[in-house]
Amino acid sequence: MIFIMIYLFLHVQKNIGMGKCEQCIIKQFNSLKALTKEELVRISSCKTSKIIKKGEVIFEEGEVLNGVYCVKDGICKLTKLSANGKDQIVKMVVKGDLLGQRSIVTEERSNLQATALNDMEVCFIPKSEILADLQKNPDFTFNVLKDMANDLKEADDVIVNMAQKSVRQRLAETIIYIHESFGVNPDGTLSVLLSREDFANIVGTATESAIRVLSQFKKEGLISTTGKRIKIENIEDLKRVE
Amino acid sequence: MIFIMIYLFLHVQKNIGMGKCEQCIIKQFNSLKALTKEELVRISSCKTSKIIKKGEVIFEEGEVLNGVYCVKDGICKLTKLSANGKDQIVKMVVKGDLLGQRSIVTEERSNLQATALNDMEVCFIPKSEILADLQKNPDFTFNVLKDMANDLKEADDVIVNMAQKSVRQRLAETIIYIHESFGVNPDGTLSVLLSREDFANIVGTATESAIRVLSQFKKEGLISTTGKRIKIENIEDLKRVE
DNA sequence: AGTAAATCATGATAAATATCATATTTAATT
DNA sequence: AATTAAATATGATATTTATCATGATTTACT
Secondary structure (H helix, E strand, O other): OHHHHHHHHHHHHHHOOOOOHHHOHHHHHOHHHHOOHHHHHHHHHHOEEEEEOOOOEEEOOOOOOOEEEEEEEOOEEEEEEOOOOOEEEEEEEOOOOEEOHHHHHHOOOOOOEEEEOOOEEEEEEEHHHHHHHHHHOHHHHHHHHHHHHHHHHHHHHHHHHHHHOOHHHHHHHHHHHHHHHHOEOOOOEEOOOOOHHHHHHHHOOOHHHHHHHHHHHHHOOOEEEEOOEEEEOOHHHHHOOO | OHHHHHHHHHHHHHHOOOOOHHHOHHHHHOHHHHOOHHHHHHHHHHOEEEEEOOOOEEEOOOOOOOEEEEEEEOOEEEEEEOOOOOEEEEEEEOOOOEEOHHHHHHOOOOOOEEEEOOOEEEEEEEHHHHHHHHHHOHHHHHHHHHHHHHHHHHHHHHHHHHHHOOHHHHHHHHHHHHHHHHOEOOOOEEOOOOOHHHHHHHHOOOHHHHHHHHHHHHHOOOEEEEOOEEEEOOHHHHHHOO
16 A cells, blocks of 8 residues: 555656746756746646656657647757658757747747657646746746747758768767767766767768768777767867868 | 939938838838837837848848848848858848847847848848837737747758758759749749859859759759749749759 | 667768869959 | 950869668667
8 A cells, every 4th residue: 555655656746747846946047047936836836747768759740739848857859850751850959948939939830859868857838838928028038039049040050060061070060069068978978879870860961971980980089989889089180070 | 402402312311211110011021010109119210221232241240230120122141151161041031021130139249141132221220229129028029039930940941951952952942942932023034133152052062063953954944044044944843853 | 598670880882962174154344 | 345354154073972782789679
């Protein structure tokens, strides 16, 4: 009997978030910080917390989103399926980021798919709550706007890189980006474990090509690998790759 | 004497806009429509109207923007200089669009350069006015947010196209895009006259490659050309290009 | 632990694209 | 109108990247 109670308690804690938004540190990193204490309490009461396992899809391309996700832990990729059947990774989303605001704002179905790259913990906030705050709190709206403006700038940079740089350069920059944004394990390997296919889908190339270039980097002493794990050995030269 | 007065009148009308924002039809097409009559009157009193000639730079990459531009007429390209010295065209801006909001919102220098593709008429609205309205009018902020969300979606699409489609496909789609977005002259040629280099800089390829592919399209009867002007001859097959 | 499936790796080859060279045409300037 | 400069066009060739094939590892599963 007591075990059932413990089980239920843990289960509930996992799936119907018991944390309070007002006290959540995560909100410091995104536009939710612009909300008043009252607004946070209201959101807290109707949000749901979810555990998402590595590889699980959070939402699909074309899906109607009924709210936004606040990422409390873990990393996910945002992808779009191309006509040739390949997924292009458009952005990586980390702890502290919001997920799905774009679609909520434009009231469209999602243009991207979100897939967990490791185990994640997210809070789901219903659309109605977000829209209510967007109506009433200009400070919040402005913060969301700033985030979006920043995403747009980054997207522009990606466009230029895709258009003007070689696969070699793009892959080198991707490794550096992951290194600097998501950090490394104690042994120095990139803490986010991506498949070679993921790398190819970030860079926009064939999986074989990505593998080949990684092998070259290895031969040139720019990186080393242990299984699929990658470690940067010479970041200066990696930055200079042409 | 009378001629000097007429000259001055015309000059003033050109450079210090005498039109009234409240009555301007252009505002229907952008987020300024969310402003109240009073706000529009205020903006009207401090905006300046400018004529920009084809080829002129409106603002450069890295420049501090002191306001936004509302495009009353004409078309311009937004470019970013890549490390290899080539300009990448990231977006084309038309009559009705606003220019520079992103930088104003994030209070950063412009990440893009804006260059007129034909003669333009724009109104410059000082930063202080825009920011004041963003503070006070949540409806306006939300409209700017919607625009930005839309730009972001389009940028995501461009990323995927750049990453996953061939130069041939991208060029075909560019021609169709210009055809459908900016229309054609009476003779059926694209109304926006772009150089082959511009096409290359949209598609993200070498100028020679763009020229070569256009020649192929001509041989295949998909398009025809008169000088640098391009006319779509078979839009269905152009859409099917692989 | 053993087997199937997925992922990674590399070779051989084809296709796409870039680069360099050089005409030819068009536009700009005097 | 003549001259110069710029843009367009095309060939030859080099480089980059994709595709197909096949084997080696790793991972997942029972």
